[in-house]
Amino acid sequence: MKEITCYLDFVSPYAWLAFERLPQALEGLSYRLSYRPVLLGALLNAHGNPGPAGIVPKRDWTYRHVSWLGHSLGVGLDMPARHPFPPLPLLRLALECSDDGLVNRFVAGSILRHVWQGGADALDPARLDALRALLAEQLRPDEAAPERAKQLLRANTELAAQRGVFGVPMFEVDGHLFWGLDSLPMLRAYLDGDGWFAQHWQRCASVPQGLPG
Template identity: 30%
Template sequence: MPHAIEYFLAPQSPWTYLGHERFVAMARAAGTAVRVLPMDLGRVFPVSGGLPLPKRAPQRQAYRLVELQRFRDHLGLPLNLHPKFFPVSADPASRLIIAVDLHDGSEAALRLTGAVLTAVWAQERDIADAATLAGLLRECGLAAARLDDAAAPAVQQRYDENTQAAIDRGLFGSPSYVVDGELFWGQDRLEFVQRKLQS
């Protein structure tokens, strides 16, 4: 029986950025469909014990930077440890990804997700800015009308449903991959995701 992957993500997350292209390649190689599920970490954290970055203990903030640099160098990916536009509101980008998923399908949504993540962590672009999002749509070969589509009530409803689904499944961070009901948290767990897909 083919596997199914639910990909819960926050498009401002550096860990999601570090794992995104590897995850997409892995899912494609396995011939596995992916459900792209942007979620609102601002609503997930309070019920899961998480804290926004500025509220975390200094020790945790410092170690986060060490780990980001380790993974950046290990994976050979461009990543600014202190990007110009971070922290940033992820809601506009999340809704845009959902609109693209609804109108153009999951492959297009995955492509846009990768572009949004790269914009934050490699290109110093503001993903809360409509002009930036319009540019990313253009670069991904997607219709400019998706910006208007992202304001539709159905898109906000899907965003709310994704977030509630994350809470109901006991998720607490991004990225989270749910394969046949089994949770894998973090891009450093992708090896286990791959094993699950091959089982």
């Protein structure tokens, strides 16, 4: 059985789409998947990447594209009332449900649906209270849980950077990283044992840089 880690930030619409499509994409395979929340903004900053929201025409295209993908895939995606938004409250809430930096599919899905279904404000206090109530049975009951969640998020994000994660969603298996919704067929092929990976995976990444340093 393969172990897959999904690095995600709830602010990403592609994380929501990939989350919903993943069971179908990997249907019939034997795997165990864990979700590791990370702070996407910190990863983007580490690579000097403004992200789609930092480039106005790209922001417009991204929102149109993800809305279309939600429609065409039958997943459903409603842009929240404000985007991007600071995802820290959601990331920390998720990690109040964790002892080791990983969260289960129920926690990840509950928070993703909170953001990407209904078109409401993801950080509305009343909605956050309702989300916390939904996750009540998953939340760690000790008083140290909120502070531990902050530490886990920091550790998760640092680990992700060390592993080469530059965006979300990112799937890691056997040290191989697969980025984004459109990488799901590639991830499937790897898990199926496609011989392309042994022949081309390293070679593709060894092409010399053609731009001046």
